[in-house]
Amino acid sequence: MKRKTVLLRNDLALPAGYRLLPATWRDLRALQRLEKVCFPQDAWPFLDLLGVLTWPDVVRCKVVQEQAMVGFAAGQEIEGAGWIVTLAVHPAHRRQGLGWALLQTCEDALPQPVLRLAVRASNHGAQALYRAAGYEVVNRWPRYYVDREDALIMEKQRPLEAG
Numbered sequence: 001m002k003r004k005t006v007l008l009r010n011d012l013a014l015p016a017g018y019r020l021l022p023a024t025w026r027d028l029r030a031l032q033r034l035e036k037v038c039f040p041q042d043a044w045p046f047l048d049l050l051g052v053l054t055w056p057d058v059v060r061c062k063v064v065q066e067q068a069m070v071g072f073a074a075g076q077e078i079e080g081a082g083w084i085v086t087l088a089v090h091p092a093h094r095r096q097g098l099g100w101a102l103l104q105t106c107e108d109a110l111p112q113p114v115l116r117l118a119v120r121a122s123n124h125g126a127q128a129l130y131r132a133a134g135y136e137v138v139n140r141w142p143r144y145y146v147d148r149e150d151a152l153i154m155e156k157q158r159p160l161e162a163g
Ligand SMILES: CC(C)(COP(=O)(O)OP(=O)(O)OC[C@H]1O[C@@H](n2cnc3c(N)ncnc32)[C@H](O)[C@@H]1OP(=O)(O)O)[C@@H](O)C(=O)NCCC(=O)NCCS
Pocket: 038, 039, 087, 088, 089, 090, 093, 094, 095, 096, 097, 098, 099, 100, 101, 117, 118, 119, 120, 123, 124, 125, 126, 128, 129, 130, 132
């Protein structure tokens, strides 16, 4: 399968000291640490993290500060739609536009006209980010998470590119 390329947009200005880069399997340990901090209840198992960093049909990117990963996002096609499967920014680096930049970069690398994601019903901060990026709630999956909290499914429709 053809490897997807994460192209970095030059209009996504990050605060000084941060860089947006493609992520690779070398980021496994750093991603494990970031996930534990950002998703205390929902951190992915080791094999899922390895998969998201290596599967050829996954798009992935990271934000680093002085070589240290402080943000990560990934997306992939699932049943015809592009899904943002994870998005995380370390708490010490939030509200500076890093989550927005990671989301936009993943979106750019996904070719599907429909984008979707799942978010905890109580996660109002992430929902605010997604709404600002053009997503709206289209479904609710009851008791989706390990503690039986509902997931909201948010979706964004993009116009098909001509040609
Ligand atoms: C959600 C998350 C990725 C946002 O990262 P971030 O780098 O802080 O987001 P940004 O700075 O790019 O925010 C962009 C805009 O989104 C909205 N937003 C982001 N976080 C918000 C919050 N906690 N409350 C309200 N609005 C928020 C704001 O409109 C913000 O713009 P502003 O700061 O100018 O007001 C981060 O909080 C996180 O990692 N949370 C834990 C993991 C998580 O919930 N991931 C999403 C799972 S679906």
